[in-house]
Amino acid sequence: MKRVAILGATGSIGRQALEIVAANDDLDVCALAAGSQPLDGLAASFPDALTQVGGDLRDVLDASRPDLVLNAVVGFAGLPATLWALETGTDLALANKESLVAAGELALEAWERGGGRLLPVDSEHSAVFQCLEGRSAESVRSLVLTASGGPFRGRARTALEHVTPEDALAHPTWRMGPKITVDSATLANKGLELIEAHFLFGFAYDDIEVIVHPTSIVHAIVRFRDGAALAHLGYPDMRVPISYALTYPHRAPTPVPALDLAAGLTLEFEPPDLDAFPLLSLAREAGERGGTYPCVFNAANEVAVAAFLDGRLPFLGIADVVESALVDVDGRRARDLAELEEADADARRATENQLAAVWP
Ligand SMILES: NC(=O)c1ccc[n+]([C@@H]2O[C@H](COP(=O)([O-])OP(=O)(O)OC[C@H]3O[C@@H](n4cnc5c(N)ncnc54)[C@H](OP(=O)(O)O)[C@@H]3O)[C@@H](O)[C@H]2O)c1
Numbered sequence: 188m189k190r191v192a193i194l195g196a197t198g199s200i201g202r203q204a205l206e207i208v209a210a211n212d213d214l215d216v217c218a219l220a221a222g223s224q225p226l227d228g229l230a231a232s233f234p235d236a237l238t239q240v241g242g243d244l245r246d247v248l249d250a251s252r253p254d255l256v257l258n259a260v261v262g263f264a265g266l267p268a269t270l271w272a273l274e275t276g277t278d279l280a281l282a283n284k285e286s287l288v289a290a291g292e293l294a295l296e297a298w299e300r301g302g303g304r305l306l307p308v309d310s311e312h313s314a315v316f317q318c319l320e321g322r323s324a325e326s327v328r329s330l331v332l333t334a335s336g337g338p339f340r341g342r343a344r345t346a347l348e349h350v351t352p353e354d355a356l357a358h359p360t361w362r363m364g365p366k367i368t369v370d371s372a373t374l375a376n377k378g379l380e381l382i383e384a385h386f387l388f389g390f391a392y393d394d395i396e397v398i399v400h401p402t403s404i405v406h407a408i409v410r411f412r413d414g415a416a417l418a419h420l421g422y423p424d425m426r427v428p429i430s431y432a433l434t435y436p437h438r439a440p441t442p443v444p445a446l447d448l449a450a451g452l453t454l455e456f457e458p459p460d461l462d463a464f465p466l467l468s469l470a471r472e473a474g475e476r477g478g479t480y481p482c483v484f485n486a487a488n489e490v491a492v493a494a495f496l497d498g499r500l501p502f503l504g505i506a507d508v509v510e511s512a513l514v515d516v517d518g519r520r521a522r523d524l525a526e527l528e529e530a531d532a533d534a535r536r537a538t539e540n541q542l543a544a545v546w547p
Contacts, residue, residue: 258280269283306431366492382470
């Protein structure tokens with residue numbers, strides 16, 4: 188029996204994970220945590236699970252000592268739990284991409300010390316992980332992450348001036364929490380995923396491509412030096428990568444429809460429009476510069492997305508705000524968690540100040 192701690196249990200990923208656990212006799216929930224919503228309803232199905240709402244989620248991890256942590260908290264708030272799992276050598280199913288983007292090298296160092304498994308839950312990274320399994324690094328030429336393109340794919344930059352949060356939340360292929368849905372509309376999500384892939388798989392940014400694929404059937408492709416390219420296909424359904432991470436290495440049955448090939452699949456690809464969606468280039472640049480630039484990118488983006496959802500910032504303002512934040516900082520490498528938290532807090536303060544000055 189694998190004892191799983193589900194952090195972010197009230198969210199989109201958390202709820203789907205609970206569905207997977209409930210249907211699998213080899214999995215049990217030993218801890219449930221959320222940010223502010225009560226857990227009573229969810230906890231009723233898992234009477235032995237410890238629960239925690241808000242506060243430092245390392246407390247419920249210390250108390251429950253899980254075999255595997257599913258980190259499905261949204262945003263930088265997920266960082267302490269990611270580091271806890273990596274440092275203690277507890278297997279980590281990671282949905283919370285922001286923590287790996289922000290903590291980068293600190294997280295990798297903790298992972299090396301801890302020695303547990305780091306299993307990606309993001310569908311693209313789960314796909315890359317599966318295509319890479321058993322291959323030598325030198326046989327790989329590049330990774331290709333696919334992006335649906337979000338609800339505004341095909342629109343020119345000028346056509347994005349007046350889009351609303353409601354428009355941005357209408358994602359064409361995935362049903363997700365509000366922050367990642369807006370990130371998908373701006374392509375910041377793909378930028379975060381690019382940095383996440385760099386840290387997870389150890390490839391240089393030049394060797395990680397992003398391609399738009401509107402139907403989200405192909406989740407990622409790995410190109411090999413002999414000219415072969417392996418792709419991972421499936422309908423867009425997060426229960427597949429969640430189940431893979433929770434049941435690794437056994438690949439348990441999951442109640443999702445098989446691809447209907449005879450019905451015809453549309454597999455179209457196109458390059459991302461970096462003029463309309465500059466956050467993808469900004470993320471790549473932040474990743475390549477290294478240090479705390481990815482942390483600052485993430486912090487400014489979190490503040491800007493919250494302001495957009497609150498109606499305080501126009502859609503195109505999200506990229507403007509993030510770009511300014513990256514100019515304002517020195518991006519020096521954080522030597523420890525305290526320095527990283529300081530870089531994150533500084534970037535949030537600078538972004539809030541900029542919002543107050545330009546969009547009061
Ligand atoms: N949804 C997807 O399909 C998908 C796909 C790939 C990756 N991801 C990644 O998975 C993560 C979760 O996404 P989501 O779509 O599931 O988000 P979501 O639906 O908004 O859920 C977020 C969860 O995080 C919890 N939370 C927020 N702030 C917290 C805090 N300070 N401390 C503890 N818990 C906190 C929330 O609790 P409350 O409800 O109490 O606020 C909620 O349970 C994100 O990093 C996202 O990028 C999601």
